[in-house]
Amino acid sequence: MHEVVHATQSPNFPEPLFIHRASVAEAEIFFAKRFAGARAIADANGSLFEAFGLNRGTILQLLGPRALWRGLVALLKGNFVGRPTGNETQMPGAFLTRERDILWEHRARHAGDQPDLDAMMKSLDAASEA
Amino acid sequence: MWPITCAAADVRIRIAEPCEIPGMPVIDSQAWTADNLNGRRLAARNFSDVVGKKPTLLIFLRHLG
Numbered sequence: 803m804h805e806v807v808h809a810t811q812s813p814n815f816p817e818p819l820f821i822h823r824a825s826v827a828e829a830e831i832f833f834a835k836r837f838a839g840a841r842a843i844a845d846a847n848g849s850l851f852e853a854f855g856l857n858r859g860t861i862l863q864l865l866g867p868r869a870l871w872r873g874l875v876a877l878l879k880g881n882f883v884g885r886p887t888g889n890e891t892q893m894p895g896a897f898l899t900r901e902r903d904i905l906w907e908h909r910a911r912h913a914g915d916q917p918d919l920d921a922m923m924k925s926l927d928a929a930s931e932a
Numbered sequence: 933m934w935p936i937t938c939a940a941a942d943v944r945i946r947i948a949e950p951c952e953i954p955g956m957p958v959i960d961s962q963a964w965t966a967d968n969l970n971g972r973r974l975a976a977r978n979f980s981d982v983v984g985k986k987p988t989l990l991i992f993l994r995h996l997g
Contacts, residue, residue, distance in 0.1 A: 823995070843970070850963050903957075
C-alpha cells in the first residue's frame with residue numbers, strides 16, 4: 803500500500819483502483835487516512851476476486867514462514883495489521899489492465915507476497931511501444 | 933453486422949464480442965460486466981466503465997490494514 807501511494811507520484815504510473823472485501827464505510831476510514839484520493843470498489847461477497855482467480859489462501863499461504871517473515875518485516879517498517887474485517891483468508895493480487903486486456907498480473911504466492919511494481923511498469927512500457 | 937471470430941479450422945462461430953488477440957489474457961466477463969458496484973470515488977457503477985480506457989492498476993487487497 804505504501805509503495806503504491808509513493809509510486810503514484812510518478813507521472814507515468816497507471817491510476818490504481820483498489821478492490822477490497824470490507825464495507826464501504828470501513829474502506830472510507832481506511833483510505834481517508836492513507837490515500838484520500840484512492841478509488842476503491844467494495845467487493846464484500848468476493849465476486850470480483852473470484853472472477854480474477856483470487857481464492858482463499860491455504861494455511862501455508864497465510865501462516866507459513868514466508869508470510870510470517872514478510873509480516874514481521876512490515877511490522878518493523880511500522881505497517882501494523884489493521885482491524886479484522888472478516889476476510890483475512892482472502893489472497894491478494896494485482897493486475898495491470900488497458901481496457902479489457904490484462905498486460906501484467908501478480909497473484910500472491912503467500913499472504914505477504916508483494917507485487918513487483920518495477921516489473922509492472924516495464925510491462926506498461928512494452929505495451930505502449932507495441 | 934455481427935463480427936465473426938474464433939475461426940478455428942473450418943468452424944466459424946458468430947459471437948457478439950470482437951475477436952480477442954490470441955495469447956492476450958482479458959478480464960473475465962463475470963468481472964467485466966459487473967454492475968451496481970459500490971465504493972469510493974467511482975465515476976460509474978459498472979466495472980468496465982470504472983476501469984475505463986486508460987491503463988489501470990487493479991489492486992486486490994487481502995484486508996484493510
